[in-house]
Amino acid sequence: MKAFRTLHRSILLLFLVVTVAIVTLVHFSITQIVAEQSRAQQQSLSPAFSLITSELMKPLHTAQALGQSKELMELMDKPKLDKEKTVAMLDRLEQEFNLTFFVASENERIQYMSDGLVVDLVEGDVSWYFKYKDMPQNAVADIGKWEDAHFYIDIKIFNEQNEFLGFFGVGKSLKSFLQIFSTYKQQYGYDFIFADEQGDIMLSSDARLMARYSRFTNMSELSWYASLPKKVQNSRALNNRLVTINQQEYLIAEVNLNQFGWTVYLLSPLDKRQTEISQAFIASVITLLVIVFALFLTVYHLLSYFRKDMHKDVVLPHHARLPDRNQVNDDYKNLMRAYHSLSIILVDIDHFSVINDTYGRSIGDEVYHHILSYLQDNLRSKDIIGRWSSEEFILLLPEIGPHEAFEIAESLREGISNLRPVERALQIKLTASFGISYTATPRTISEVTSHAEDALYQARRDGCNLVRMQLIN
Known part of the structure; x- marks a missing residue:
């Protein structure tokens, strides 16, 4: 009987290895496709940045220098x-x-x-x-x-x-701007819209939108913009949003020109065929994953009898193994001396007290360490992670600017939201909120973290599972 159980364990282990290999292969394929698409998009945006630099920033710098x-x-x-x-x-x-x-x-x-x-x-x-x-x-x-x-x-x-x-x-x-915009549109296919803080269009590749006799066209007058949800219009957050203009789909890239208080919207037309291929590929991948998962469940239940005497030894690191506030403070001072600038990210496990009260502290500990393990696996060797409270982590990221820190936090937030649930509480959806601050000058850690805490509070107040940033003025 013991040999029989060992055989079935071996079969199960082999099946798990095959499943992991398939999932890894699919994940790698998707990653490669996304990477290629990102590189292609980056290449298409480079001329736009060159245009902004040559036609707007260069005159500004010329005026400032001569002034x-x-x-x-x-x-x-x-x-x-x-x-x-x-x-x-x-x-x-x-x-x-x-x-x-x-x-x-x-x-x-x-x-x-x-x-x-x-x-x-x-x-x-x-x-x-x-x-x-x-x-x-x-x-x-x-x-x-x-x-x-x-x-x-x-x-x-x-x-x-x-x-x-x-x-x-x-x-x-x-x-002259219209001539340049026309050349870029013929060569790269995209349109420009430069809007000020009130939404008035200052420059555009569409001559019909340019100001005439001191009358400016406002973004709200554009049919595709007016069709967006009011929340999106009010926040003016259009980056990576898909819109339809004259039955053609466009992807919007957004660039802030802080020197003028303007926002540049780059409208890139999407190739319909590529979109359909991508959707078909994603559907195939999802189907494959569903089949693999269903097969795994079938084999798992067939062999469950033979796995009754198998126990998973789980060794969870103790809370004390993470640097506490005193140690984090020392680490902060050392990093500032070595690198002179860093970003601080506070990570709060959403609804952690409710998880403890509802499912018990044992489940709460598993959730805590599940998220901790993910964060540790996705940081650089010189980054520091420590405890900030019973349900909060603090990340010290040297030589990381605020915008890069925001992208890292957004990636971590999305990764946590996609983590598998803990085995004893599959119904718990894991999410976390993030607050970011940054310093490039000598400051106490309390001054920097106070802004990160305000940003984290804003993320919670806005509904959790969000990233917010507050910089020091």
Whole structure:
């Protein structure tokens, strides 16, 4: 009888090995496909980033650099500007950089353009100057000169006594943007939309959406945008969202231009055939997994009698094996001395007290260590994981910036939500909430973790199984 049981155990073990091999193979195949798709998407987005850099960031940096020149400050600090000298300088800059330049003097209340145009800055007639003068930002992007609409970057100029002297800026015709956008659309197939914080469209590859005579098209006026849920519209979180425009599906990529307070939406058309193939492949994989799982259950029940005397020896690490708060504090100091910057992530097991109260502390311990094991397996060797409370972990990630930390936390959150349940409580759905903060300057751990705790509280308040971040101002 003992030999008979051993035989059946061997069969079961062999079956498990085969099942794991099949699942691993399927997982590897999916991973490779996703990786290829990600690389293809990354390659398609690279030209977009190059466009943003060359057409928007380069003029901004040019204006900022020239705005610091001693020649410009001395010119604008005079009670009355030398018109010929000013226009000559602006014309020289236009020839050198192929951009429109202007100077708006606070002392004279006159604007000089590189094309020789001179405009009196009269309040009530010229609105932009007085509106932007009172704003706290030192750099403002706007659309103006409606007879030949231009994109402008206005830089505030101050003298050595920090007195406001006026604006220096660069401009570029919207027609040139349309030509560039048209070239990119023909070559790569995607559309651009640049929207400000109010949702007004500042630039677009669709000429019909460009501003005319000081009237801007708002995102809410677009039919595909208006069809999105109100929650999505209010949060303006469109990244990786699929929308339908003129019966064509588009995938949206979202890039924030913090320098202007703008958001860039990149609309990439999806190939329908590729989508269908991907869906068919996923359906096949799911079918295969269902069949394998059903076969495993069948064999498992057939051999259950012979496995009655088999006991799984489980050795769970004790809570004390994780660094406590004192040890984490020492680790934090050491990491800051060695790397000078790190991200902190607090991880809270959702509804852990309810699990303990409902199923008992024994099940709670299994849940705790199940999630702990997953976190440990998905961290780098130089990362630190410690206990922060009875149901919270703290992760110290050196040389990881806030946005990368957010991606790591999102990956961990998704991984935990997909973990298999503990064997004695299959009905428990495992999830966790994450709070992130970051520092690149010497600060106490309590100062950094207080922001992470606020972010974690926000994640809980928003419904759990979420990632939130709060940076130190």
